[in-house]
Amino acid sequence: MNKAQQTARVGLFFLLGIALIWVTFETLSGGKAWKDKGYNLIAGFENLRELKVGDEVRMAGVKIGSVEKTRLAHRRAEAVLRIQPNVKVASDAVATITMAGLIGTNYISIDLGSPNAAPLAPGAEIATKTTPDLNTVMSQIGDLGKKLEGALGSFGQAMNGDGKGGGLFQKLDRLVTENNDKIGATLTNLQEITGKINRGDGTLGRLVNDPTLHDQLVATLGEIKGAADQAKTFVANAQEIVDQVKAGKGTLGALVYDDTTGDNIKVITKNLRDVSDKLAHGQGTLGKLINDDTLYSDARGTLKKADRALDGLNDSGPISAVGVLANALF
Known part of the structure; x- marks a missing residue:
């Protein structure tokens, strides 16, 4: 092996080492070698629910940033969100921690907010809302199962008894057994009553079987309905009269309000x-x-004189009668 090949191999291993270091760094830094450009928002929760640095921040299902930091502050957990610079978050938007599937990781979900709301300034705090997570839902389902089990146990105990006393079925059986004769007599009476109705006996039987009585009943109901309509008309007229009186119209209205x-x-x-x-x-x-009694006495005296004068008219002529009447009165 010559020196040139050895140098090439060393250089290759060096490049491979640098690449490995780069991949490791990218993985540990959330896939970013340098800090993203953008701005931060603060989201406070009672519990971050396994939320960690690097988890996504989504708006309407679209990734708009990531979790930059998690911390405890004033008895609550805070997540520092790094939002992309070209995305504006409305001031009335609400952030929630959402789970991506049953076995997926959590992420921050932000709604769109109002279209006319002003955007949040960098470093501002966004409103948050706590939603039930999978653990809470499973715990509630477990509690519901326990309550359902207790309710079914109570129902079964009420039906079958608790060993000290009979259950509902036993009580019903005992009630039917003790009153078997009465129940039979009642059924017999009901059968007799239905038989009379079928034969047309009695008032109810006639109503059921006699069409004439049915027609009369229908006519009576019609008359009652007509009387009710007339009563409604009378009440409406009376109300109209009262309104006229209140308005001061007519003689009675004038007497009351004029x-x-x-x-x-x-x-x-x-x-x-x-x-x-x-x-x-x-x-x-x-x-x-x-x-005045004097006037009464004078009137009686005048009437007596007139009576005497009339008696004298029978024995006198017409001219004498006039003179007798004048002398009697005056």
């Missing part, structure tokens, strides 16, 4: 009271006629 009409009624009532007071005290002609 102040001028009310004042006039008050004046009329006062005048009637004054007239009744005057009549009670004997004032005026009508009051004297009602309260």
Whole structure:
């Protein structure tokens, strides 16, 4: 082996070593030899759920960055997200930790947010939401299975009994056995009742078998319906009258809501009271006629004179009768 071949082999092994070192470095640095250009966002969670550096950050299923760092801060876990410089994240966007399949790794999923929302500034904190992971779902399924098992056990115990007392089936069997005679009598009575109905006996039997009674029942129901319609019409008319009264329309509305009409009624009532007071005290002609006994006596005397004058007319001629009547009255 000459010196040139040996030098070539050493150079080849050197290049292979450099390539191996490069591949190792790329793998450990998440496939990036230098830090990506872009900006950082902070996402805080109660639990990062096995999220690690290098995991993807996706928006609408498209990769827009990766997890640059994970840390604990103020009793919570934070993930520092490195977002590509050409991607803008809306200020109302929400980040969640999502699992890629049943055995896949976790990644950060960010929704699109509102189209008119302002973008988050570099170094800002993005809103987050905790979603159930596979472990939580399996734990809840386990708890549900335990509850279902307990419920089925209670149901089975209620059906079959707990050893101290009989279950539901035993109680039903005992109830039927103890009341066998009563149940038989009840069934016999039901059979007799259905037989009477089939024969048309009794009111129910006639209703079932007599078409005339059926027609009369239908006609009666029609009359009841008509009466109900008339009642509805009456109520509607009454409501219309009430609305008119409330609006001050008509005589009754004017009496209730018109102040001028009310004042006039008050004046009329006062005048009637004054007239009744005057009549009670004997004032005026009508009051004297009602309260003065002298006028009553004079009227009786005049009637007696007229009676005597009429008696004298029978024995006198026409001219004498006029004179007798005048003398009797005056």
